[in-house]
Amino acid sequence: MPIGAAAGPVLPPNRLPGPPHRADPGRMSDTTRIGWTDLPAEVRAGVEEVLGDRVVEAVSQPGGFSPGTADRVRTAGGGRAFVKAVATHRNASTVQMHRVEAAVTAALPGHAPTPRLLGHHDDGEWVALVLTDVDGRHPTTPWRADELTAVLDTLARMAGTLTPNPVPHAPTAVERLTHDFTGWERIAADPPADLDPWAATHLDELRDIAAYGLTGLVGDTLCHVDLRADNLLIDPAGSVTVVDWPHACVGPPWLDTALLLVNVLLHGGHDVDDLLHRSSVTFGVDPDLLTGVHAGLASYFLDHARQPPPPGIPTVRAFQRLQGDALLPWVRRRLR
Numbered sequence: 001m002p003i004g005a006a007a008g009p010v011l012p013p014n015r016l017p018g019p020p021h022r023a024d025p026g027r028m029s030d031t032t033r034i035g036w037t038d039l040p041a042e043v044r045a046g047v048e049e050v051l052g053d054r055v056v057e058a059v060s061q062p063g064g065f066s067p068g069t070a071d072r073v074r075t076a077g078g079g080r081a082f083v084k085a086v087a088t089h090r091n092a093s094t095v096q097m098h099r100v101e102a103a104v105t106a107a108l109p110g111h112a113p114t115p116r117l118l119g120h121h122d123d124g125e126w127v128a129l130v131l132t133d134v135d136g137r138h139p140t141t142p143w144r145a146d147e148l149t150a151v152l153d154t155l156a157r158m159a160g161t162l163t164p165n166p167v168p169h170a171p172t173a174v175e176r177l178t179h180d181f182t183g184w185e186r187i188a189a190d191p192p193a194d195l196d197p198w199a200a201t202h203l204d205e206l207r208d209i210a211a212y213g214l215t216g217l218v219g220d221t222l223c224h225v226d227l228r229a230d231n232l233l234i235d236p237a238g239s240v241t242v243v244d245w246p247h248a249c250v251g252p253p254w255l256d257t258a259l260l261l262v263n264v265l266l267h268g269g270h271d272v273d274d275l276l277h278r279s280s281v282t283f284g285v286d287p288d289l290l291t292g293v294h295a296g297l298a299s300y301f302l303d304h305a306r307q308p309p310p311p312g313i314p315t316v317r318a319f320q321r322l323q324g325d326a327l328l329p330w331v332r333r334r335l336r
Contacts (some may be wrong), residue, residue, distance in 0.1 A: 224247070
């Protein structure tokens with residue numbers, strides 16, 4: 001879900017660029033997104049109050065799963081910003097996520113490779129975030145080696161920038177992920193008919209290694225914990241911006257790098273074990289701990305993929321299944 005990051009919203013008054021390049025939008029996007037003109041007049045007015053000017057152009061952005069808006073906007077005076085807005089009647093959980101993201105983004109340090117919150121509108125029904133804009137695109141998938149290197153380098157630097165944690169109200173990674181990492185227990189209690197045969201005979205081992213992975217999620221680094229290509233932007237100079245922060249939590253400095261490699265694994269073309277070994281933040285981390293984290297994530301994806309889709313987000317379960325199916329063989333190989 002592209003949002004911008006730069007010094008501020010005021011840029012030359014040219015037309016907005018179109019949506020950033022996506023190699024495989026069908027895997028990571030939803031088709032229920034609304035646009036700027038679908039927002040109630042009072043919400044648009046609230047955004048314009050934050051911007052201090054009238055919006056004259058808006059370009060909807062692809063990617064992500066929000067049922068709300070994701071628009072790059074231009075004002076009459078040439079200012080630019082990114083606006084994301086959603087209402088409780090479309091998806092109440094996404095509204096709460098927008099509120100959390102507003103609080104987190106407002107507390108992020110200015111030198112972090114993240115967007116800046118310019119302001120927000122919250123009338124109880126609609127929440128709209130107004131953030132800085134960047135002329136960037138999502139990384140190409142399958143991942144290009146140069147872009148993957150740039151992203152991994154950015155995550156390593158970001159871990160240093162966000163240590164100690166600058167967001168005092170953020171939950172810990174253990175608090176955030178305990179329920180997610182216990183998916184194997186729920187799968188064992190109610191196994192799906194299409195459960196992988198190897199997983200079906202190793203549920204105790206998978207449950208135990210996932211529990212071990214959870215014990216290692218301690219630290220004082222603010223982590224994003226939802227790293228995918230569509231939550232990253234690369235500008236023309238090659239700088240990387242990490243966007244969409246509603247799931248932020250406090251954990252070890254290597255967590256975001258380990259999570260990004262799930263997306264790399266999904267798209268193929270790279271030796272993820274070698275990347276774990278070569279990364280400055282994951283090198284030296286207990287391999288069983290990393291395997292446990294990925295086993296816990298696999299349980300989350302496979303357990304949630306069999307649930308009904310959330311309101312207004314019909315495609316997310318299929319994407320969760322894709323990630324679970326990609327992770328499980330890797331976990332199996334590492335356990336051997």
